[in-house]
Amino acid sequence: MGRLFGTDGVRGLANTELTAELALQIASAAATVLASADSGRATAVVGRDPRASGEMLEAAVVAGLTSAGVDVLNVGVLPTPAVAYLTAELDAALGVMISASHNPMPDNGIKIFAAGGHKLDDEVEDRIESVAVGTTTKRAPTGAGIGRVRVVSDAADRYLQHLATALSHRLDGLTVVVDCAHGAASAVAPTAYRAAGANVIAINAQPDGLNINDNCGSTHLESLQKAVVEHGADLGLAHDGDADRCLAVDAGGSLVDGDAIMTVLALGMRDTGELVDNTLVATVMSNLGLHIAMREAGISLITTAVGDRYVLEGLRAGGFTLGGEQSGHVVLPAFGTTGDGILTGLRLMGRMAQTGRPxxxxxxxxTTLPQVLVNVRVADKRAVAASPVVLDAVAAAERTLGDQGRVLLRPSGTEQLVRVMVEAADLDLAQRLADKLASTVASV
Known part of the structure; x- marks a missing residue:
């Protein structure tokens, strides 16, 4: 069996790959690892997105936690960043979010937060996995030692009050269309934006358990782009199923991706003195245009491996205040321990309101440079990526580009794929070099 934990928790087809039995084992193991050092009775916050399988998996997670003697604070359907925030706010030993984020409805996942709402590092995940799949047995609590379950009825209100503290400027006069992906943002995102003063038009905000991410949200922007133009809105915001990411659409219906959002926020935070050491943290997948824009603005850009967990590590290591991914995960450590799509939307609109600029x-x-990404299926992704023949081909492409582009070749984190990315000022050149590299990768 491969490693259970991927780049963002445990994920798979619900009831086939991610079964109730596995969810129970993971939850019990997480309680063993994360709550064992606590003095007294430990608690865990549990939330989920609205997909149908979440009901089954929530029951299994709650059973796993309580069978390990941990009390459960059930916060219901809320975004992932809300669960992270409430884990800290309610002084819990751990938090569990049941969601497959932007994945299709049949998938689901389990994300675990440590005390304080922080994502787990690889070593802790490995310990949890070892307990979950191991054969070691321990004495189970009985009687009063079994965990209890309490519904936190004001969980959404607590999260909304937290979001209000992050508002940089009132949004009166702004009209926004928000695509909630029929997901966890469906109730709280429109409420948060209206409370901040915006005129909100909510679409895809009627979750029924089966329609999450179905041709909507941050992975399908067409309906949002159309709605923004039809309503004459100032912008559109798209969330994914668990609302930890945010992409935007301008008044003309054009995409404003995570790199562009980080550019807007970084320049604003530089101007207000909030950008510690004038530094932004992003992943290696961010467009070269972001690097150029930051350099011209006098802002340092630190790059990390792909995944918001690695962005978080980079932020914590330097005490920095802004980081994120091209995909729309944006992290503002002053207000949260993980990517928060609704918070990102509030801050983005706050900058618009503050400056009066669209x-x-x-x-x-x-300026986004043309980017070509080719995925090549291989037998051994790591061996191929380290092959001298492939490395020589990458070096040759880099010499062709000089300082007018870049090459990124990396193994996929979840599949037997090698991802070949080429950026250049000229799209045709980027495509030719990417195709040539992909051919070399495939031949090794």
Whole structure:
């Protein structure tokens, strides 16, 4: 069996790969690892997105936690960042979010937070996995030692009050269309934006357990782009199923991706003195245009491996205040321990309101260079990526590009794929070099 934990928790087809039995084992193991050092009775916050299988998996997770003697604070359907926040706010030993984020409805996942709402590092995940799949038995609590379950009825209100503290500027006069992906943002995102003063038009905000991410949300922007233009809105915001990411659409219906959003926020935070050491943290997948824009603005850019967990590690290591991914995960450590799509939307609109400038103008500080990504299926992704023949081909492509582009070749984190990415000022050149590299990768 491969490693259970991927780049963002345990994920798979619900009831086939991610079964109730496995969810119970993971939850019990997480309680053993994360709550064992606590003095007295430990608690765990449990939340989920609205997909149908979440009901089954929530029951299994609660059973696993309580069977290990941990009390459960059930917060219901809420975004992932809300569960992370409430884990800290309610002084819990751990938090568990049941969600497959932007994945299709049949999938589901389990994300675990340590005390304080922090994502787990690899070593802790390995310990949990070892307990979950191991054969070691321990004495189970009985009687009063078994965990109890309490519903936290004001969980959404607590999260909304927290979001209000992060508002940089009132949003009166702004009209926004928000695509909730029929997911965890469906209730709280429109409420948060309206409370901040915006005129909100909510779409895809009627979750029925089966329609999450179905041709909507941050992975399917077409309906949002159409709605923004039809309503004459100032912008559109798209969340994914668990609302930990945010992409935007300008008044003309054009995409404003995570790199452009980070550009807007970084320049604003630089101007207000909030950007510690004038430094932004992003992953290696961010467009070269972001690097150029930050350099021209006098802002340092630190790059990490792909995954918001690695962005978080980079932020914590340097005490920095802004980081994120091209995909729309944006982290503001002053207000949260993980990516928060609703918080990102509030801060982005706050910058628009503060400056009186449309989002297209603010985002124009960055020019996105053409980017070509080719996925090549291979037998051994790590061996192929380290092959001298492949490395020589990468070096040759880099010499061709000089300082007018870049090459990134990396093994996939979840599949037997090697991802070949080429950026250049000229799209045709990027495509030719990417195709040539992909051919070399496939031949090894």
């Amino acid at each position: 989002i297209a103008e603010l985002a124009s500080a960055m």
